[in-house]
Amino acid sequence: MSKLKRRQKGFTLIEVLLIVVILGIIAAIAIPRLMASRAQAQEKTCRTNVANINTALEKYYFDTGKYPGDTGAATFTDFLSLTDYFPDGAPVCPSGGTYSLKTTKRAKCTIHGDIDGSDTGT
Numbered sequence: 025m026s027k028l029k030r031r032q033k034g035f036t037l038i039e040v041l042l043i044v045v046i047l048g049i050i051a052a053i054a055i056p057r058l059m060a061s062r063a064q065a066q067e068k069t070c071r072t073n074v075a076n077i078n079t080a081l082e083k084y085y086f087d088t089g090k091y092p093g094d095t096g097a098a099t100f101t102d103f104l105s106l107t108d109y110f111p112d113g114a115p116v117c118p119s120g121g122t123y124s125l126k127t128t129k130r131a132k133c134t135i136h137g138d139i140d141g142s143d144t145g146t
Contacts, residue, residue: 065118070136071136074136078139084098084109117135121135121136
């Protein structure tokens with residue numbers, strides 16, 4: 025009986041395990057960096073939203089002579105729903121915060137604060 029030698033093609037178990045370990049190391053390095061970048065992008069988006077709300081507040085004041093929340097003016101929540109100032113709808117914080125009006129008649133986010141850094145949220 026003659027033995028036939030077969031040449032098998034493929035990867036050994038060690039080679040496959042090595043690839044899995046390398047991919048795991050790459051994922052362990054990349055995922056935290058991506059999450060940090062995501063958090064930075066959300067904060068910058070929120071601060072841009074606050075700046076846009078503040079611009080709309082000034083426009084509202086010039087149109088009506090009052091800020092939202094003043095006697096005879098719209099509430100801040102009603103102001104955010106006015107399509108004259110927000111044609112694409114009210115801005116939404118990407119991190120889940122809500123926007124409110126400070127006593128200085130400037131907007132702030134409950135998570136990210138305001139755009140000048142004097143308030144850092146709650």
